[in-house]
Amino acid sequence: MSVKLGTYETVVSKLDIRQFSGHDVSNEIRRKILEAARQVGTGLNSQHLRFVLIESKDMLQLLSEDSTSGGWISGANFAIMILTNSAYGFKMLDAGRALQNMQLVAWSEGVGSGLFTGVKEKKIRTDFNIPEELDIAVIIGFGYPSRKLTGMKKNRLSINNILYHQRYGNP
Numbered sequence: 001m002s003v004k005l006g007t008y009e010t011v012v013s014k015l016d017i018r019q020f021s022g023h024d025v026s027n028e029i030r031r032k033i034l035e036a037a038r039q040v041g042t043g044l045n046s047q048h049l050r051f052v053l054i055e056s057k058d059m060l061q062l063l064s065e066d067s068t069s070g071g072w073i074s075g076a077n078f079a080i081m082i083l084t085n086s087a088y089g090f091k092m093l094d095a096g097r098a099l100q101n102m103q104l105v106a107w108s109e110g111v112g113s114g115l116f117t118g119v120k121e122k123k124i125r126t127d128f129n130i131p132e133e134l135d136i137a138v139i140i141g142f143g144y145p146s147r148k149l150t151g152m153k154k155n156r157l158s159i160n161n162i163l164y165h166q167r168y169g170n171p
Contacts, residue, residue, distance in 0.1 A: 004108065005107075012154075013107070014103065014107040015112065016112075016113070016115065017112025017113060017114050017143070018072040018141070019072070019146040020075050020145065020146055021143065021144045021145065023143075023144045024077055025078065025142060025144065030053075030078065030142075032109065033105050033109075033111070033142065034053065036101040037080070037082070037098040037101055037102045038051075040097045040098045040101050041094075041097065042090075042094045043088060043090035043091075043093065043094060046085070046088060048085035048094070049083065049094055049095065049098055051081065051083070052080070052081040052083065052128055053079075054078060054079040054081065057074075060079060060141075061074045063079060063116070063127075063128075063139070065123075066119065066120045066124045066127055067116060067117065067118040067119055067120060068120065070141075072114070073114075073116050073139075073141040076114075076141030076143045077111075077143035078143070079116065079141045080142070081128065081130075081138075082099060082136075082139070082140075083134040083135065084135045084137045085133065085134060086133060086134070086135045087133075091135065091137065095137035096138075099115075099138050106142055110144065111142055111144060112143060112144065112145040113140050113141060113142045114140070115138060115139070115140060116138075116140065119136060121136060
């Protein structure tokens with residue numbers, strides 16, 4: 001993406017990416033992505049989120065081995081792990097907000113991202129020194145897409161199929 005997108009265009013055009021080019025994402029863009037996560041509001045302004053930035057190819061490879069389905073992350077330029085404080089009932093809402101901020105800022109800069117799944121929690125805790133009092137909320141891989149993405153249309157239900165007025169079931 002060479003043209004900067006507005007907020008709406010960024011939201012509706014964002015795709016999940018799991019195949020990355022070998023081009024490095026600049027430190028400036030990485031910093032923007034991390035800053036977008038740091039700036040997110042949290043329940044009770046607790047600011048309980050913590051982040052692990054994984055940049056080296058060796059550590060990305062190790063991360064890929066800590067999953068049943070996330071081998072693709074070894075090809076990412078970097079990954080970010082969002083950790084939450086298990087004491088807060090709203091922890092996953094806060095993590096989701098930080099995740100969305102990071103992905104949208106990345107996409108607006110032409111950087112793709114994908115969610116790392118199939119987590120082997122015990123192995124990740126050991127490999128990345130994650131303390132027991134913190135939960136691994138989500139891990140995201142980032143990098144420039146391996147191919148140019150143009151003319152891609154998302155397959156989504158129409159608003160008329162998911163929106164109800166006043167009460168559920170009222171079209």
